[in-house]
Amino acid sequence: MKTRFFFGIIFLLLQVGGIAYARFVPERFFCWAPYDSHTLFETLVTIDGKTLTQQEAEARYKYKMRGWEQRSIDNVFSLISQYEDTYGKDDNAKVTVKYSTNGHPEKEWTYKR
Known part of the structure; x- marks a missing residue:
């Protein structure tokens, strides 16, 4: 007992x-x-000067790249960083995420290698 x-x-x-x-x-x-934050976001991915469509970006990262994220936006940043540091390391990708959490002013995150 x-x-x-x-x-x-x-x-x-x-x-x-x-x-x-x-x-x-x-x-x-x-x-x-x-989950106490809700983020509206959009991801822009450019590889060698060509901007990917939303469908191409979603296929690349296997996750939605636009819309509402009900969890921490850092999860999306982590997912992108992990992909670019491994599978996409030779692609010269430029990734920018524009986002607004809980209605605050829009911010921008850029993947840095």
């Missing part, structure tokens, strides 16, 4: 620790925490 109680307390403490951790990191892939 005490063993189950001990494991139950440990499990709850890990949950609380995960929530606290998620509040201090930009990406929240594996943390159980509320």
Whole structure:
């Protein structure tokens, strides 16, 4: 009985620790925490002077490249950076994400190698 109680307390403490951790990191892939930001964004991808269509960009990154992101926008930045640092490292891609989180003024993020 005490063993189950001990494991139950440990499990709850890990949950609380995960929530606290998620509040201090930009990406929240594996943390159980509320999605408290909504971001409207659009991604522009240029490779060797040719701008990709939205469909081509979505096929490249296997994720939507325009619309609402209900999680942290840093997840999109991370996805793009990971692709460009590995599979797309020789493509000379210029990636710009224009975004507005929770109705704040628009910002711009650019992939930097």
